[in-house]
Structures are given as C-alpha cells and as structure tokens.
Amino acid sequence: MKNKIYIIKTTFNDIKDVNKLQNILLEKNLASCIQINQIKSAYIWEGKICNEDEIQLSIKTNKKNAKKIESIILDTHPYEIPQILILKSKASKSYLKWHKNELRD
Structure with a gap:
C-alpha cells in the first residue's frame, strides 16, 4: 500500500x-496538501435535525x-465528537511523487 x-x-x-x-x-510535514471548502451539513444531534x-x-x-x-484532531478539535474519515486513494504517479517528497517519513 x-x-x-x-x-x-x-x-x-x-x-x-x-x-x-x-x-x-x-509545519510538521504531516500533510502534503490541505483543501478547505465551505459546506452545508445536515445531521441528527441529540434527536434533533x-x-x-x-x-x-x-x-x-x-x-x-x-x-x-487523527490524534492531533482529537486533541485540538472543539467538537464533542469530530468527524474523522480516513480514506485510501490512488493517485497519478507524478502527484504521488510530489506528495511523498513533501511528507515527513
């Protein structure tokens, strides 16, 4: 993998x-890229929509x-139960090469 x-x-x-x-x-080279998007979320919390x-x-x-x-998010996130989804994905060879060069091993 x-x-x-x-x-x-x-x-x-x-x-x-x-x-x-x-x-x-x-700053810790734990991520190569972070995309940030404004979204609208609909969910049930404590029985209410x-x-x-x-x-x-x-x-x-x-x-x-x-x-x-995941540990940093859990330690710093203001939500009682933050969403943390971890997905595996394939990438193009050139993007993958850049990605690997930007991360701390």
Missing part, C-alpha cells in the same frame, strides 16, 4: 480552528501520518 494516498476528512465551524490545525500539520454551515478539510497524507493526524 505504499502507492496510496490517505485522505482525512474533518469539519469545523470556525476558520480560526481550521487555520490552527492546518498550520500544525503543514441540524443544518449548519461548516468548513470541510481534506488532508492528504500517508498511512503512518494518518494516525498522528
């Missing part, structure tokens, strides 16, 4: 929290760093 990119998806409601996490991950504006992060990393990133 060395040729896989791991994509971690999480959401926040405040850009300050997004910036804090992105800076931690990029909620509709919220959120900020979604797609964090590109490797298997080893995915566990570290």
Whole structure:
C-alpha cells in the first residue's frame, strides 16, 4: 500500500480552528496538501435535525501520518465528537511523487 494516498476528512465551524490545525500539520510535514471548502451539513444531534454551515478539510497524507493526524484532531478539535474519515486513494504517479517528497517519513 505504499502507492496510496490517505485522505482525512474533518469539519469545523470556525476558520480560526481550521487555520490552527492546518498550520500544525503543514509545519510538521504531516500533510502534503490541505483543501478547505465551505459546506452545508445536515445531521441528527441529540434527536434533533441540524443544518449548519461548516468548513470541510481534506488532508492528504500517508498511512503512518494518518494516525498522528487523527490524534492531533482529537486533541485540538472543539467538537464533542469530530468527524474523522480516513480514506485510501490512488493517485497519478507524478502527484504521488510530489506528495511523498513533501511528507515527513
């Protein structure tokens, strides 16, 4: 599975929290790229339907760093139960080469 990119998806409601996490991950070379998107989320929380504006992060990393990133998210996230989805994905050879060069081993 060395040729896989791991994509971690999480959401926040405040850009300050997004910036804090992105800076931690990029400064430590735990992520090669973080995409940030404004989204609308609909979900059930404590028996009620909620509709919220959120900020979604797609964090590109490797298997080893995915566990570290999950831990950092859990330690720093303001939500009681943050969304943390870890997906394996294939990538083009050129993107994969760049990605690997940007990460800490």
